[in-house]
Amino acid sequence: MEHSGGALGERVLLRRHPHWKMMLGPAVLTIMLTGIAGVIVGFLDARAPDGVRGIAILLVLALWALIVARRFVKPFVGWWRTALIVTSHRIAVREGLLRARGFDIPLQQVAGVRYRRGMLDRFAGTGTLLIAPIGEPPFEFAHVPEARLTHALIHHQVFGNQPVARPRRFLHAFRPR
Known part of the structure; x- marks a missing residue:
């Protein structure tokens, strides 16, 4: 794992760019x-x-x-300059090249995390991640590759003790969850 440049001991657990389907x-x-x-x-x-x-x-x-x-x-x-970053302490979004912008949500401020996938998202292996900070409306990060796994990782980091889901193969997209 790489160091994120943030707090001492903070590790980058996941870095996702939007899916290339965009x-x-x-x-x-x-x-x-x-x-x-x-x-x-x-x-x-x-x-x-x-x-x-x-x-x-x-x-x-x-x-x-x-x-x-x-x-x-x-x-x-x-697309190239947008990233969702999950560290051991926070969730960060970074966007832009000339006008760089971003925001961080400390993991202890996350009230909930969900994901949404339509039929085309299932074929592409993507989805929309919805992260709800305490007292604020949910933030949507669309076109997340392996949205289900990303959701499971964040959920595990925030709420603990939840097993991280394994990736499913093509035909599993049609099975009920």
């Missing part, structure tokens, strides 16, 4: 936009008048770059 939509959109931009550039290269061709192609490429930066690069950086 990037499927932006990746598919980027592929489609790249294909469309390629077709338009090919059409302009073959049919546009010589005086306009270079500028038109540059405009298409600039528009493509702006859309890709907004619809893929920005979500990718957000």
Whole structure:
């Protein structure tokens, strides 16, 4: 286990980034936009008048770059720079690259912890973790890989004496709990 940089003796028990499934939509959109931009550039290269061709192609490429930066690069950086960290003393969330932000919940301030998984979450092995600090509304951390195991670990750290669940395989997703 690694040291978290926090209190003396504090150990990082778990560090989770959101599941990569969050990037499927932006990746598919980027592929489609790249294909469309390629077709338009090919059409302009073959049919546009010589005086306009270079500028038109540059405009298409600039528009493509702006859309890709907004619809893929920005979500990718957000995904890459977001983490749920469980230590022996607290639960921490860290987000952002240029404007880094985060918050910590001491384990003794956790009133409850739950998880939620829909059908698609079960296929992907993810879920939403709900952590309720004492006297505050629950915090939701979506797209947690192995949400059930993460829930079990946090529950064990907060309430003790509860066995940590083992991962289930694909067909077990359909069995009642």
